[in-house]
Each structure stands twice: as C-alpha cells, then as structure tokens.
Amino acid sequence: MSKAGDDEGVPDGWSQPSQLLEGKAAGGKQSKLSTASFLPSWTKVSCPCCASDRVEPLVLVKLGVKVVPETKRWLIKLIGTPKKDGGADLMAHPGEDATGDIIVVSAPRCTLQRAVEELGLCKMYCNGDMEAFSYSDRDNFKNSDNMEGFLTLAERQYIVKYELDGLRAQKDLRVPGLPENFTLKKRDIIWQKLGSVGVIVDTLPLHNPNKLKDLSKAWYFGNQLVQPLDEINEYFGSPVAFYFSFLDFYTWSLLPPAMMGLFIAYSSGDDQKEIPEAGSQVGEIQEDSGFVISGHMILAVFSMLWSTVVMEMWKRRSASLSYRWGTLNLAERFAEPRPGYRGELGTNPVTGRVEPLFPEWQRGLRMALVSVPVVGLFLGLVVLGMMCFYWGEARVQKLHTDWDSLLTQTLLYAPSVLHIVYTNMLATVYNTAVQSLTEYENHREESAHQNHLTAKVLVFTFFNYFAVLFHIAFFKRDVPLLRKRLASLLIVSQLVNQTTEIVIPYLVDRYVSSPNRNEKEDGSEEDKFRNQGMMPPFPGLFAEYIELLVQFGYLSLFSCVFPLTAVLLLLNNLTEIRSDAYKICKLFRKPFSPPVGDMGVWQIAFEVLSFVSVVSNCWLLVLSPRLQEKCRRGEMSSTDLLLGAVIVEHLLILVKVIIAALIPDEPNWIRKKKEQWEYKSMQALRQ
Amino acid sequence: MSKAGDDEGVPDGWSQPSQLLEGKAAGGKQSKLSTASFLPSWTKVSCPCCASDRVEPLVLVKLGVKVVPETKRWLIKLIGTPKKDGGADLMAHPGEDATGDIIVVSAPRCTLQRAVEELGLCKMYCNGDMEAFSYSDRDNFKNSDNMEGFLTLAERQYIVKYELDGLRAQKDLRVPGLPENFTLKKRDIIWQKLGSVGVIVDTLPLHNPNKLKDLSKAWYFGNQLVQPLDEINEYFGSPVAFYFSFLDFYTWSLLPPAMMGLFIAYSSGDDQKEIPEAGSQVGEIQEDSGFVISGHMILAVFSMLWSTVVMEMWKRRSASLSYRWGTLNLAERFAEPRPGYRGELGTNPVTGRVEPLFPEWQRGLRMALVSVPVVGLFLGLVVLGMMCFYWGEARVQKLHTDWDSLLTQTLLYAPSVLHIVYTNMLATVYNTAVQSLTEYENHREESAHQNHLTAKVLVFTFFNYFAVLFHIAFFKRDVPLLRKRLASLLIVSQLVNQTTEIVIPYLVDRYVSSPNRNEKEDGSEEDKFRNQGMMPPFPGLFAEYIELLVQFGYLSLFSCVFPLTAVLLLLNNLTEIRSDAYKICKLFRKPFSPPVGDMGVWQIAFEVLSFVSVVSNCWLLVLSPRLQEKCRRGEMSSTDLLLGAVIVEHLLILVKVIIAALIPDEPNWIRKKKEQWEYKSMQALRQ
Known part of the structure; x- marks a missing residue:
C-alpha cells in the first residue's frame, strides 16, 4: 500500500502521522523525515495535554496573492490563540515557504473534544453504547485519546471550519498589513469579513490520498453489491453517506416493482397497447377476462403501497444509520448561530449566551409575505412559459401547413x-x-437555512420537470402520449446521465486531471495541497437528490402507464452508484460536511410525492383504456367511473395513512435508547 | 363561610387543618376540638421531618363487613410502614370506632414529594418558572413545606391511591384474620388481591365541603361567563379541568359559525328550502344572482376551515393549560407500570427497575389480530342491523298497504x-x-390503557350515531331528509340532554340526596365520610366528551344543510356547562384523577372528524339543490360537477394541511421553555 501511495503522489510527510496512529505498517523512513522537517513550523498548542509530535494537516486556507507576510503571521497567530483570548485554539502551519499564500490548519485534541460536545455528537461509551459526548467524562469514551479513531476525518475537518467560521473580533481591531480604513468591529465574524476583502480566498478540507485510495477500491472498483457506508461517512461525512445510503436502499427496493413491471409488461402488455388504437377489435379479449381489473390497475395500486412502505422502511434505516454515526441528537439549536445570522444582540433565553436574536414571528412574516409570493410568481412564470410554448407550437404548425416553406419549417x-x-x-x-430570499429569512441554524433553500429550489425544479407530464395526464388526458413521453424521458435522461456522469468525467480525468497528477508526483507537499485547491468545488448533492426524486416521481406517479419504468431505473441506478462515487472521489475538491441526522428536506419531498402519487394514479385509473372503452360503449356511466375512482382514492389514502402510522419511524431498539437518554438526563437534572 | 359550612354539614374537624394552613378565618373552637379528638389515632409517620400536628383526611377505604379487627389493624400497619419495608409510607386512621369498616388515609410530606418527583409533575420554582420537581432540590420550590399549597387536592388524593395501588407483597405472606388458604405471593399487588376477596370494598377520595362550596359558587351559581378552571383543576384534577376547558373553549368558538349560520339562514334560507320541492319556479331567482355559489357552499367551506383553526388553537390553549398545571412533561413511562400489567419479571432496560416486561411486538400482534377484527365485526353488526331495519321497515310498510289491519299497524x-x-x-x-380486549392488549401505562379503551368505545358509539346520517347523505343522497333528520336530532337530543342533565339531577338531589344530607348534619365525621361512599360513583367523562364529539360532528360534517346547527349548539352548551358542573359537584362521588397533559385520544378524535368533514362537505356540495338543479336542466354535466367537487376537495385538504402546519401546536413561550428544560438536562447529563 505504501508503494501504491507513492505512485499516486501521496503527501507522505503530512499523512504519515495518521498512518502511525492507525498502526499501519507504513514506510518508517518517510515518517521520521516528515516529523523532523515539518513539526517545528506548527504553532504551539495552548493546552499542555494536547501537545503531540504528530500533527495531521486537515484544512487548507488559501490567501489572496496580495496578502503580505505580516497579515499571514497575524492570521496564524489568531488561529493558534486560545479561545478565551478570542482565537480559534487550532494549530496553523505556514507551509514550506513562510511567505507563501497558504496556511495549513490542524486541531489539537481538546479543541476537537470540546467542539464534539458543543455539536452534540454521540460517541461510543466504554460500555459499547453510543452516548452524547461529554468533555468532563471524556476518559470513559472509547478512543478519546486518539483523535483519528475517535472522530471521523470529515468531523475533524468540519470542526476546524466550524471554529474558523466562529472566530469573532473581541474588540475593534486593525489587521496588520491591511489598509488603515479596514477595521474589524467588535463581534464581527473575522473569517467572513476577511473573505469579503480578499485576504482569505478559500478554505478547503484536504484529501487523504491513502484513505481515498482504499475507499475507492471498496466502493466503485469491481462489482461490489454493498457500498462501504461507514467508510464513506468516515471520509466524506454524514450528508454524503446519507445520500449514498438512500441511493443504495432505494435501488434495492426497486426490485419488487421491477419484477412486477416485467411480469405485467410480459403478460398484458400487448392488448393494453392496442386498445387505444384499435378499440373494437380487441373487445372480445376483454370479455374473456371478464374483469375490469387490468395489470395497469394492479400496478397503480401496487406502486402506491410500495412507495409508502419504502419510505417508512427508509426512515427506520435512516434512524439506525444516524445512531451508528452518532448524529441522532445533534445540538445545533444550542450551539452558536450560523455566521450569516443577523439580529439584535441579546441573551439567548435558552443557553444564556450573548448572540444575535431574531424573533420567530418576524421570520414567519418574511416567509409568508415575501418568500411564498415570489416562489409562487416563478411557478406562475413556468406555467405561463408552458402555455406560450403550446400556443406558439400550434401557431407555427398552422403556419407551416398553410405556407409550407423552408422558413416555416425552421420556424417549427x-x-x-x-x-x-x-x-x-x-x-x-x-x-x-x-x-x-433564504438569506433574508434569516434562519438561525445552518441546517434550517440549507433546508429552506433546498426546498425552494426543489419545488421549482420539480415543477419544471413534471409540469408537462401533469399537463398531458390531467388536461390533455392522453394516456398513449403520456406513455410515449415517459418512455422517451426515461431512456433519454438515462443516456444523458450516463454520458454526463461516466463518459465526460472519465475524459476529464484522463486529459485534464492526469497532467496535474504527473506534476504532483515530484512536487512538494505544499504543491500537492495547492493542487487540490485547483479542482472544481464539489457542487453539492442537490443535483443527485433531484435526479432520484424525479425518478421516484416517474415511478410512483406515472409508472402504471409504462410498466417497465422500474426496470429501467434499476439498471440506471446500478451504474449511477458507481459514477456518483467516482465523481465525488476523483473529480472534485473534498467538501466540508456538517454532521446531519437524516436527509433533511429530501425526506419530506419523497413523502409528499408518495402522497401525490395516490391522486395521480387514481386519475390514471380513470383514464385507463379498458375503462374508457367501457364508458364509450355505454356499459358504465362516466359519473359512476369517476365516483368509483374517488372512493378508491379515499380508501387508498386511508390505507396509506394507516400503513405509515403502523410502521414505527424508528426501530424499537432506538426508541429504547432514546428513552434511556431521556431517563438519564431526567435523573441527572434532579441531582 | 364558616356558618355556611355548618349548614351544609361540613366535617369541620377533619377539614380544619387545611383551613388553618390556607390562613382562612375559620371557627377556632372546632379546630382545637378536632385536633384534640383525632390526632391520637393517626399512625405515626416514619420520617421525622414529616411529623405534623395537622393531618388532612384524603382518602376513604371501605372494608368488607366481614373483615375482622385483626385484618384492619394489619392493613393500617401496612399503610403506615415505610416503603423500604414494603409499606405505603402513608398515614392511616381507623375512624372513630377502631373496629368499624372504614380506614381514613392521609399522606405525609415526604411521601407526597417523592411521588411528585416520580410522576414527573412540574411545580413552581423559586424564580417563578415551572420546573420538574426534584426531591433533592425541594427547598427551592415554592410552598414545598406546605402540602396544601404545593399540591392540589386532586393530586394529593391521587398520590394516596397511587401508593396504595402500588403496594406489592415483598415475600409470600398470610394476612391475619383471613382464611388459611389465602396467601399473598411475592410481588402480588396487595390492594388488587384484597379487593378481589372482598376485604377492601372501595377506595374513594373525600370531598372537602368548604372548598366544594366555594367552587360551586364560582362555577355554576349565577351567570359567570368564565369558568374557574384553576380551581376545578385544584379540586377535581386535570382530566376534569381539561374537559371543562375544552367545553368552554369550544362553546366560545361556536360564535363565528353561529353568526354565519344565522346570517345565511336569514338571507338565503327561504329559496334554499324551496328549490328541492319546486325547482323550476325559482329558476329565475338563481339566474338573477348569476353565480352557482350559495350560502350552502360558503357555509360548507367556512365550517371546514373553522374546524381546523379551532382544533389548532385548542392545541395551543391545551399546551398552556398543561404548563400552568404542571403536567407538561409527565414521566409515566418511567414510573411503575399500572397494576393490571402482566408480563415476565425482568429488568426494565430504561429505568433498571425490576418489573413485568411485555414485548411491544406482541402487543402489536394482539391488537392487529384480535382487537381490530373484533371491533370490525361489531361495526359490521351495526351495519347489518341498520340494513335489517331498512329491509324490515320496507316489508312491514308493504304489508300494511296490502292488508291495512290493526295488526299490521302495530307491526309498523x-x-x-x-x-x-x-x-x-x-x-x-x-x-x-x-x-x-384492552386488558388483553396489556398496556404498560394507565393512560395508554385508558386511551385504547376510549378509542374503541368511541369508534363504535360514533359509528352508531352517524351511520344513519351517512346512509342518508351518501346512499339515499336525499338532502331534505338529511336536513329534517339533523334538525330533529339536534332539537330532540338537546331536549333529552337538558332533561337528563338538569331536571333529573335536580329531582335526584332534592328527593334522594337531601334526606341523606339531613342525616349527615348531626352525624359524626365518620358517618359523613361513609355517606360519601353511598353516592353513585362518577361515571367518567366519556359520555360528556362523546356528546361534544357528536355535536362537533353534526356541525362540521353536515351543518351546511342546516345552517342553524351552530346556534342551537351554542345555546345548548351554555346550559351544558352548568349542568355538567352541577352533576360533578353534587351528584357523584369525587373521582380520582391522574394528572394528564391533554385530552388524550379525544384530541385525535376531534381532529379526525375535522378531516372527514372535508370529504363530507364536498359531497354535500355535489348534492346541493342548486347544482343538482343545474345538472337536471343540462346546464352542467354531472361528471363535470363531480370532477369540480373532487378538485375543490383536494384543494381544501391541502389548505387544511397547510393551516395545520402553519399554526404551531404550542405557543412560542412554551417551546422556549421546553428547549430550556432540554438544554438544562443536557448540561446536567454532561456533568
């Protein structure tokens, strides 16, 4: 492995300490060398217990090119200053060249442990249970003296960012080396302010090439059926791990509808397809079966129930993962507000900390009076656009039939x-x-901010994707067109996805990244770090999640008109897992990942979709060719048909609600665990 | 007041201590007398700090007539024994005659305080906030040395019952004076076992006539518009107080629909009524208005939204009441299981206490495989009965027209x-x-047991009440009949209610209770206590709640066909408050009231009803005379009408869900308070 590491240009000197701690048999020569050459330059730790001769580089801070050494020294000092004196209590390293434009940051043990307590992370107690970490009881937690085993890499890096972001000026002060007119006012957020004037260009977590190599091997090389979720959580943090866990869970749960769809497509696909085109000829075949129940309907009912069960089971899975990763009861509410939070300075009534306060009702007002109307307006514009499109298409079509020239042909x-x-x-x-808008809503917690932002983008994107399909299903009421459209969307979107997600990344890696890599191999550690900053930043998981949501939408809303949907999606997702994994490992910077306990707003989006699917499927049942045929031949009044569908819809919603209520959201053992926590804290409070 | 007390036969001697504590100017003569004559007989308190010369009689235990003095002495000793020796740590008094068939029980301070901690009640802290009571921190709670001010009467009495019910044999033992073959086995619940062999006939809380008199004055004498909710909670406990709070809240919230109903009945009542009978004549009037929107529809939409808003606001009110009464975070889950709970003895994984354990999944299985089918069967039998009734009625009707004799007339x-x-x-x-069934389901907590029992009875009763109305609305689709039926139900049920709830109670009180009361006046304290045991036991709040639920059902489900519903209900409820109050104060024994934090299952029942109302109202919209008329004249196809109603229904459900989500279930200050508790216990746990 050590050899492989060399080939890939591992910055051995910097990563060695972690290897030693993990007890891996790494090359001893390099470790000595690195320890010798780098340690003198790390800032001293303020707390004597954290002094260690092995420091792991965690985060890279890129400074602006015009930053003078004076400012850099001031920054390094600030990072190393104890918290009570207004510093971040971290460790900084100026890089090989003390005047260069990077600072490498690491964190001593006590700072990490205190932050773990503040974030409310759970860690393994000596009895093997997960317990909320307590700094004063740290000796009873497993691995609490070995930070590489105690915290995941993603957590360590996030904590460094958390501390840097949390730096506030304790009094009005001038930054050395910056123009006179730039002063930090009391309680200014230093990192944000320095970023705005270009002193700090970027803050990014550093890759650990050895670990990354192990992870990619276990993840997307070969034909693994199981993803290394714990390792993903260790390396990329819980948001990414939750995405891949959901992708995994969802892909496997596509098996039943895929088999069902195959069976139905095989057994009844032919007559279904022919009915709309040639109604009367196949009349006899229908009479034979004697029922009005077709595969169409079975699939509709099945996919409604399936989506409910899947989402309920996922909630349980999500809760167990969250327990395993120690993020089950995060204390974000009780931590410092996010940097962008504005408000009048006051005492937080809950924690007693002095911080900006912003009344809840005012946020509600802003959301109701500004955000909702604006989002509504944009959705209106989407609809308007669609209407103009249909109108325009009809006009040019007419123009073309009337005039039929090359001009009208292109006008089409x-x-x-x-x-x-x-x-x-x-x-x-x-x-x-x-x-x-979301910034204006002024959410206190980063997660709330993210969730509100995501929700807004989500609604719009989803609307954009599905407006046309809903239009066809509900206004045009044209099932064959819907089927055609769905099939082409599925196949086209898969081809496009595979191209953008596998072929392009591969080409980029081969012809753009590889030259970089060669350059790295004989460069210094610092250059290697700097090169990581040259990669494009990770674009976030929005695009990945929305892809899944749209898939889930196709499947649960409309799949009954095209039974093979699930099969196509299953095939797509099996490659999707690999291409997503490849992308995040190779093509982007490592992202910072705040610890999270679930998928956030995506959970709700999937559940809402699963509810809407009942309405949509029941409507498609009404439009089902067999029933429409019956109506046309007068065997059934359309009022009765509609009434029947409404009754079926209400029953199904009832069944859905009952299923959702019957399947507990958490496995029993997690409920027990939570009760234990509650009981213990009740007891503790009484003493 | 002291004079009034004498007139009513107050057992002054026993109640005096509490009066002294409350600082009321009561007759000093009697207080001395009672203290002198009774104190020698109370059992000694085991804890020296609780010794007091004033003991308040709280609970009366009635023994079987055949119980020998030996057994009574044993029981008194058991009640007074400290908990660690297997006793109840209470105080017992043998009554005036040491061999008589009653034992009066009271509770020393420490027992009460420990129970308050175990139950998780909140009490006022020295800083004025409500905090979960902690025995070790008791000196910082207000009034913690004065039990009459610290706990409500209902709480004190409930705690006595809680301790008596919790008595368990520590080893196999024989009860003196009982036959040889009766032994208590280890962990047997003593009170239950003694009850089953007739040693203990009854356990009842004692009235405090002075307080009762004050309460009734403030409650139902005169024309008060506001009920003394805190005093009700003090005297009768939180379940009763929650019922009356809800009754009060609900009655006031009837004002808007009542005014709306009056307005609509006045402005459009006439033409509405005539349309079904004489459609074509009023056609022109309709054309005049130009709209298809009638008062009918406005009322339907209004009552749907009204019911949502009312229930959401009630949740907030309920949360504030619960905070005020210290029942916001009860710890029933962590207390002893209810006496009837069976299971294999084991260690509770949460509390570490040795107690019977019963797996959750087994309970779920029993509910799914036994309870649900049985309840379903009974509901089926109700429907069957209704069908038989309609069939039978049609048959005898036919018989009567065919034969027309006296016999067939009676057969009708x-x-x-x-x-x-x-x-x-x-x-x-x-x-x-x-x-x-509910006993078989084996719920661990008393509240869960009660809620499941109530839910079962509730479903059946509700079904019984509404089956006919639904049948008329959904199958016969006969709005005029529905209107007639609803009007008669409302008027008849009100007359019946007023009779049973005011006239009969008054008569009973005058001719049955009064003789008792005369007898009391010159009897001893003991006789007065004994007389309380002669009153009928309080039948519980089920009948009261179901009455409200049925009212709410009439109003939200069908009121659009009979706009005056709300007016009639408002009038009814204004008297209902008084008659219910009179009943509970005068006609029944005082009930034991476990502290509760909300209305329990009734909350859910009202909310479910409010959801069903959307479906029902939309259907009634379809049946609305104006729209049906349009259909009949071919101005609108019935499919379009139905489709429109379905769309309106879905939109309204969406609006309802959004309203429910937007109105927080708890006022902001309670949320803050809860967060404070959570933060404090998190901090406590860390230390």
Missing part, C-alpha cells in the same frame, strides 16, 4: 428553442433569487 | 323497536368485550 423549431432558453434563464434567475 | 313499529333493542344489546356486549 422556434417554440421549443425559445421555451428551453426561457426555462433556463428563469431557472438561473430563480436560483439567485432564492439565495437572497 | 316492530322494526324500530327491534332495532333499538338490538343496538342497545350490541352496545352492552361491545362495552364488555372491549374491556377485556
């Missing part, structure tokens, strides 16, 4: 092109708008 | 009579069945 494409341009522009404007 | 009544007999028998059998 105009509505589509205009619509695509319009939609893309709208999306760009919208994304900028919701950023400011 | 047969189906109704048979149906009533059948329904009543079914209800009796059902009530017995669900008792055993």
